[in-house]
Structures are given as structure tokens and as C-alpha cells.
Amino acid sequence: MILKPEWLLLFSVFLILVLIYLYYSQNRKLHTILADLRENSSQMLPHWFSEIRASMDRNTDLINRQLSNANSAVNQRLDSTAQLLRLLNKDLGQVHEIGQQMRDFQHFFRTPKIRGRLGEQIMEELLFQVLPRSVVSTQHRFQGGQIVDALIKIESGAIPVDAKFPLENYQKALNASTEDMAKSFHKEFKRDVKRHIYNISNKYILPAEGTLDFAVMYIPSNTLYYEILSDDALLQEAEGKNILCVSPNSFYYFLKLILAGLYSYKIEKTAAFIMQHISAFEQNVHDISNELNILLSHINNSSSAGVRVANRVQGLEKKLENLLLLDSDNREDENNN
Numbered sequence: 001m002i003l004k005p006e007w008l009l010l011f012s013v014f015l016i017l018v019l020i021y022l023y024y025s026q027n028r029k030l031h032t033i034l035a036d037l038r039e040n041s042s043q044m045l046p047h048w049f050s051e052i053r054a055s056m057d058r059n060t061d062l063i064n065r066q067l068s069n070a071n072s073a074v075n076q077r078l079d080s081t082a083q084l085l086r087l088l089n090k091d092l093g094q095v096h097e098i099g100q101q102m103r104d105f106q107h108f109f110r111t112p113k114i115r116g117r118l119g120e121q122i123m124e125e126l127l128f129q130v131l132p133r134s135v136v137s138t139q140h141r142f143q144g145g146q147i148v149d150a151l152i153k154i155e156s157g158a159i160p161v162d163a164k165f166p167l168e169n170y171q172k173a174l175n176a177s178t179e180d181m182a183k184s185f186h187k188e189f190k191r192d193v194k195r196h197i198y199n200i201s202n203k204y205i206l207p208a209e210g211t212l213d214f215a216v217m218y219i220p221s222n223t224l225y226y227e228i229l230s231d232d233a234l235l236q237e238a239e240g241k242n243i244l245c246v247s248p249n250s251f252y253y254f255l256k257l258i259l260a261g262l263y264s265y266k267i268e269k270t271a272a273f274i275m276q277h278i279s280a281f282e283q284n285v286h287d288i289s290n291e292l293n294i295l296l297s298h299i300n301n302s303s304s305a306g307v308r309v310a311n312r313v314q315g316l317e318k319k320l321e322n323l324l325l326l327d328s329d330n331r332e333d334e335n336n337n
Contacts, residue, residue, distance in 0.1 A: 119163040119220035120149050126248065127152075127161075130255040135262065146203045149218075151211075152258060159258075160204035160215040166192035170224060193228055194237055201241035214242040216254070222247045 127136050127150055140151040140160075152159040169192055173185035196217060204215050217238070219225045225247035228234050238245050246254055 119165040122220050123163045123218045148204045157212040158210050159212055162200050163218040164196040165220055193234055197238050197241050197243050216244045
């Protein structure tokens with residue numbers, strides 16, 4: 001069905017009016033909402049601002065406290081660091097002082113005479129720590145005038161002990177800048193050791209003056225001792241000259257063996273003394289036993305003689321009694337007659 005143009009116009013006008021109504025109606029509601037929102041905002045904003053300000057104040061206080069704590073911790077760390085730096089400076093000063101003392105000691109130690117005397121002192125201390133003083137003689141002078149550092153006196157003879165410290169060329173070999181120089185200084189070191197071996201053997205092994213047929217070369221440094229010990233040629237030289245090389249460690253055990261031997265000899269000597277007295281006591285007991293047997297024999301003999309005499313006396317008494325009885329009977333007979 002086809003609408004007439006006037007109806008279409010009326011419908012269009014109606015539709016426009018409806019749309020206008022809806023627009024104004026919605027616009028009024030929007031204005032109402034905006035008005036309500038504006039009113040609520042005017043009431044809520046101060047409250048929000050108040051809460052925001054309070055939260056900011058709390059956060060500010062918290063941040064201030066944290067900053068204060070952090071500042072205190074940083075200051076404390078700085079104080080600790082400063083104290084540590086002072087201690088480090090003090091320790092560095094002490095290390096520097098120790099280093100200076102070590103350099104002075106090394107300079108002091110370079111003097112062969114002082115170095116040798118130090119080796120002798122260490123050796124003597126070890127001797128007197130382990131052995132009785134009665135068996136040790138220090139700075140012993142032989143008839144030829146030569147003086148050995150120490151002499152250990154045991155039952156079978158005396159053991160010469162001399163301290164040697166061939167350090168100078170060994171240190172030069174260690175500090176040499178080239179391999180050739182190190183080899184050259186090491187040869188000098190070996191030559192020094194051989195010279196000490198020969199001197200000790202020739203000067204101090206003197207059986208005519210009561211020494212044994214060997215001597216001891218005391219080396220105060222374990223490092224030097226192991227260097228000598230690792231060289232077969234030096235060991236053969238020492239063995240050929242009847243020289244026993246010892247370090248502080250091995251010398252201690254050597255002295256312990258000597259001490260054990262002294263105790264063993266003392267025990268053996270005491271045992272011999274006891275056995276000697278036991279033998280004498282046994283002889284005395286044997287003599288007393290013989291004399292006691294003789295005495296018992298005499299007593300037995302005397303007892304036998306006494307028994308015989310007693311028997312004879314008893315016999316005589318019986319005879320006397322019989323005679324008396326016989327006499328009594330005779331008298332009775334006479335009286336009866």
C-alpha cells in the first residue's frame with residue numbers, strides 16, 4: 001500500500017519531534033548527573049586531598065626515618081672504615097718494621113763467624129735438652145790444640161760433634177741471575193761442604209785420645225741438610241771420611257738413641273752389680289747352710305749320746321730297784337725266821 005505524501009510528511013515531523021524530545025530529555029538527565037557529580041566532587045575532593053596529604057605525610061616521615069637510619073648506618077660504616085684504615089696503617093707500619101728487622105737480621109746473619117756461633121748455640125741447647133750434662137763436654141780442647149764444639153762421652157768412647165753452616169754460596173746460588181752463575185755458586189757450596197768434612201775428620205777423629213772412629217757434622221738448617229742429602233757425591237765423601245751429617249731433626253733422634261744406649265748400659269751395669277751381690281749372697285747362704293748342717297749333725301750326735309746315757313741310767317735304776325727289792329725280801333725272810 002502506498003502512503004500519500006501528506007502522511008509521509010506528518011510521519012517525518014512526528015519522528016523529528018520524538019527525536020527532539022529524546023535529545024532534550026537525555027540532555028536534562030546529563031545535566032542532572034553532571035550537577036550531582038559536581039556537587040559530590042565539591043564534597044569529596046577535600047576528603048581525598050586530606051587523605052592524600054595524610055598519606056604523603058606518613059610516607060614523608062617514613063622516608064625521613066629511613067634516610068636517617070641510612071645516614072646513621074653510612075656514618076657508622078665510615079667510622080668503621082676509618083678505624084680499619086687506622087689499624088691497617090698501624091699494621092703496615094709494624095710490617096714495615098718487621099721487614100726492616102728481617103733485613104737487619106739477614107745482614108747480621110751474613111757474617112760467617114756470627115752464623116757459626118749461632119749454629120753452635122742451637123746445637124748446645126739441643127745437646128743439653130736431651131743428654132745429661134755429665135756426658136757432654138763443650139768446646140773440648142785436644143792435645144794438639146784443636147777445639148771441637150762438643151764431645152759426647154759414652155762407655156765405648158767419645159763422639160766429636162762440630163757445627164758447620166755453609167750458607168753463603170748456597171744463598172748466592174739461589175739468588176743467581178743466570179743458570180751458569182747458579183751452577184758456579186753451587187759448585188762452591190759443594191766445595192765448602194767437602195772442606196768441612198775433611199777438617200772434621202782430620203782434626204777431631206782421634207782414637208788415641210779416646211774418640212770413636214767417626215764424628216758428627218751438625219748442620220743447623222734443614223734446607224741445607226736436605227741439599228747435602230740429595231747429593232750422592234757429598235754423601236760418599238762424608239761416608240768415606242766417617243762423618244755423619246745431621247740436621248736439627250735427625251740430630252734430636254740421634255741423641256735419643258745415645259740416651260737409650262746410656263740407659264741400657266746403666267741398666268746392664270746395675271744388673272751386673274745385682275748379680276754379683278746375688279752370687280755373694282748365694283755363697284753366704286751356702287756357707288750358712290753347711291754350718292747349720294754341721295751344727296745339726298753335732299746336735300744329733302749329742303742327742304744320740306744323751307739317749308744312750310739315759311738308757312744306761314734307766315738300766316742302772318732298774319738294777320738298783322731290783323737290788324732294793326731283793327734286799328727288802330731278804331729282810332722280810334729274816335724277820336720271819
